[in-house]
Amino acid sequence: DTAVSQTPKYLVTQMGNDKSIKCEQNLGHDTMYWYKQDSKKFLKIMFSYNNKELIINETVPNRFSPKSPDKAHLNLHINSLELGDSAVYFCASSQAPGGEYEQFFGPGTRLTVL
């Protein structure tokens, strides 16, 4: 009965590789997000999608691309991985983009780039 799920939980890869992280929510929410949490524990928003339309695209490198096949899924593709991409990536969803609706976070994917 997991509300927001991510796969994989751990990802270890070499510099220059391309990888994807999958995210699914079964809450029926309209908005989904991707966050990056670095080693200093800062949580920074990367993207948000509302009804499959990109609303926010923070100043992240274009090596990162979100893809949403439907409202329940928001996958993150990363090309040409770099050492600085090592972090924990969290997917989240909320019922609506505004108002008092909180975000529900997935368990996170710990990415290590060697």
Added chain:
Amino acid sequence: GQNIDQPTEMTATEGAIVQINCTYQTSGFNGLFWYQQHAGEAPTFLSYNVLDGLEEKGRFSSFLSRSKGYSYLLLKELQMKDSASYLCAVRDDPDNYGQNFVFGPGTRLSVLP
């Protein structure tokens, strides 16, 4: 610019009360959230404030003063399981739909027996 400040670490004793402060300077304001994050886990929602004043939820309360750009989270009757990081997050409101969240650095709370 956008800036959120919180104390880095706090320590308190089981059964006590602790107040975690958050000050913010953002381009807009459309609500403030508090999240709890245990080590190695995902953040979980605690409280939401959009109007000035105090919101109470069991052992947790959160206060907001928009004119001062200030909020605090109050935890009463501390338990060992409250040892975690507490993240303050502001939804600012630039020229989009207002769901751009800015998170503070988090306050790591240690509850001692």
